[in-house]
Amino acid sequence: MLKRLIASRETLLIVAILLLLILISSRFPGFIAPSNLANVFNDTSPLILLAIGQMIVILTRCIDLSVAANLALTGMVVSMVNVALPGLPIAVILGIAIGLGTILGMINGLLVWKLQIPSIVVTLGTMTIFRGVIFLISDGKWVNSHEMSPAFKAFPRAELLGLPVLSWIAIFAVIVFTVVMTRTTLGRAFYAAGGNPHAATYAGISVGRSQFWAFTISGALAGLTGYLWVSRFAVSYVDIAGGFELDVVAACVIGGVSIMGGIGTVAGALLGALFLGIIKNALPVVDISPFWQLAISGGAIIIAVALNAQANRKKGRIILKRAEQIR
Amino acid sequence: MSTTERIIPDRLRSPMEQRLKSWETLLLLVAVGIFVANSFASPYFLNAWNLSDATFNFTEKAMIAFAMALLIISGEIDLSVASIIALASTAMGAAVQMGVGTPGLVLIGLGVGLLCGAFNGVLVTRMGLPSIVVTIGTMSLFRGISYIVLGDQAFRGYPESFSWFGQGYVWWVISFEFVLFALIAVIYAVLLHKTNFGRTVYAIGNNATGAMFSGIRVNRVKFILFLLTGLMSGVAAICLTARLGSTRPSIATGWELEVVTMVVLGGVSILGGSGTIAGVVIAAFVMGLVTFGLGLLNVPGIVMSIVIGALLIGVIALPRLWSMWRLR
Numbered sequence: 001m002l003k004r005l006i007a008s009r010e011t012l013l014i015v016a017i018l019l020l021l022i023l024i025s026s027r028f029p030g031f032i033a034p035s036n037l038a039n040v041f042n043d044t045s046p047l048i049l050l051a052i053g054q055m056i057v058i059l060t061r062c063i064d065l066s067v068a069a070n071l072a073l074t075g076m077v078v079s080m081v082n083v084a085l086p087g088l089p090i091a092v093i094l095g096i097a098i099g100l101g102t103i104l105g106m107i108n109g110l111l112v113w114k115l116q117i118p119s120i121v122v123t124l125g126t127m128t129i130f131r132g133v134i135f136l137i138s139d140g141k142w143v144n145s146h147e148m149s150p151a152f153k154a155f156p157r158a159e160l161l162g163l164p165v166l167s168w169i170a171i172f173a174v175i176v177f178t179v180v181m182t183r184t185t186l187g188r189a190f191y192a193a194g195g196n197p198h199a200a201t202y203a204g205i206s207v208g209r210s211q212f213w214a215f216t217i218s219g220a221l222a223g224l225t226g227y228l229w230v231s232r233f234a235v236s237y238v239d240i241a242g243g244f245e246l247d248v249v250a251a252c253v254i255g256g257v258s259i260m261g262g263i264g265t266v267a268g269a270l271l272g273a274l275f276l277g278i279i280k281n282a283l284p285v286v287d288i289s290p291f292w293q294l295a296i297s298g299g300a301i302i303i304a305v306a307l308n309a310q311a312n313r314k315k316g317r318i319i320l321k322r323a324e325q326i327r
Numbered sequence: 328m329s330t331t332e333r334i335i336p337d338r339l340r341s342p343m344e345q346r347l348k349s350w351e352t353l354l355l356l357v358a359v360g361i362f363v364a365n366s367f368a369s370p371y372f373l374n375a376w377n378l379s380d381a382t383f384n385f386t387e388k389a390m391i392a393f394a395m396a397l398l399i400i401s402g403e404i405d406l407s408v409a410s411i412i413a414l415a416s417t418a419m420g421a422a423v424q425m426g427v428g429t430p431g432l433v434l435i436g437l438g439v440g441l442l443c444g445a446f447n448g449v450l451v452t453r454m455g456l457p458s459i460v461v462t463i464g465t466m467s468l469f470r471g472i473s474y475i476v477l478g479d480q481a482f483r484g485y486p487e488s489f490s491w492f493g494q495g496y497v498w499w500v501i502s503f504e505f506v507l508f509a510l511i512a513v514i515y516a517v518l519l520h521k522t523n524f525g526r527t528v529y530a531i532g533n534n535a536t537g538a539m540f541s542g543i544r545v546n547r548v549k550f551i552l553f554l555l556t557g558l559m560s561g562v563a564a565i566c567l568t569a570r571l572g573s574t575r576p577s578i579a580t581g582w583e584l585e586v587v588t589m590v591v592l593g594g595v596s597i598l599g600g601s602g603t604i605a606g607v608v609i610a611a612f613v614m615g616l617v618t619f620g621l622g623l624l625n626v627p628g629i630v631m632s633i634v635i636g637a638l639l640i641g642v643i644a645l646p647r648l649w650s651m652w653r654l655r
Contacts, residue, residue: 117640117643117644120404121591121597121640124584124587124639125636125637127584128632128635129632129640131632132632238629249460249463259457259459259460260457291474291478291576292474292475293471294468294474295467295468295470295475296471297467298466299468301468302461302465305461306454309454
């Protein structure tokens, strides 16, 4: 039990994150002040939300490259709704954001499930389509801070027990999806569908349907993040979160999610996102140009996927380790 | 994931019928249709110089698409091609600042392309990593290096003789790039359809394990295909840089999507194992004509990308919808 805990991916990542923090704080002690760490977490919350959705999609042997475009489209729609109807309660705005994101995710899911088009093709396509649609509905214009209603902008910033709502939403999502992935049939179906699709089919699990739900969840989280993103940064335009899908995939891969499907945890996605978030926030502190970030994400993806492959090569895939040991 | 059933017919269709019903014929009809529609839609379309200009819309992308077609037929993919262009272009730009002449620039462009291809190839074939993730990683790594080098700056000052690769004309309206495109198309058609190497590419795409047991060195073939894709990205980088006359780190953003779309539109199965170079050539013309026609009608670039994205999905979805509808 203890041995497995030490060797697990999550423990390794926690150690790596602690080392990273020690390294940064040796030169800039202020970085690990609780208030700054809370800031870093809040800044990473959108990445955490998207990484959870992406992890579920990758579990089912798919990939969702349209998350950032989904986020941008939903963000644009809710900010335009806000401009048109400033009095609309935030609950309705949240409903619209999650609803629209879900629909966009379902489009991906249906194409993958019913037409069996490879997910990479579907989401590469929908990624550009979503971005194009933003241009069509917004006419290429920006929705700026002064056009948004104060309540619209205040929601993610509102403090609750010392943390902003944005952070709480990320924490809430981590808890909910940890339960869903480990304690529900739907969650286990994702693992089964990705771990061994043939066996899953014989066990009565529809692989396509699991993939559909994975894309739906990913879409819903992207939609939710869309609203949080535009209200937090108080601006919305065609290119917001451009290229963010790569960060999301990077967070998952760093978090030990196997791109071959079937392996990955919510905690892994969370830690992977935090790892990237800390690097991103530390770059300006240690005086490295932000232009390094893209290359660092890319390098991190490659190193992480190589490490994953090494780790997974040695042993066969056992889904129910604990049960086998008891027997 | 999905098992495709192969139905073996009692009687083979005649070669003539087969050819008439092929994807390539259908695509050719679409191309002709777009050409005719365009010439009615805009009075500026049927002009030798305008049409010559239109070829620049696809020649560079098509050069990469030929190599990508082989790679996809073998069951792999390379999403880093646009970033290889950025890196190769940055390297050439840096060399210009050091006073390197045109032959040196060409060698640097090709060399960086080959190196990037080799990097992808080693990660995929030596370390056994899935090509989708590896090339998503190198996609941000390669372009990231360009951003580190350039930041928000740009490299300029390419020599006059270098710009000929992107702006030169061989004869009348026939540009150097178009000739190069045609030449590369012929080379790849011969390589894929007339050589042993080409047959091994199909064999690997249809059944990599079977191919290995038939004595094909699967990993070596795949490595060569990654090298070729990198090399063609280097060639495209030379042409594009010469045409634009400057290098920014955002050069050729999103091209990987258009290249993959071109290959898939050309009838290459995204799951590997089938496809022809002729199909990719026609697909290149179709995409070039669509973007050029929409451009003449003043449609903004981002709206064209909707068309490209819809084409990519539609081209795969429609035949599947059609067969689902027929089975009903």
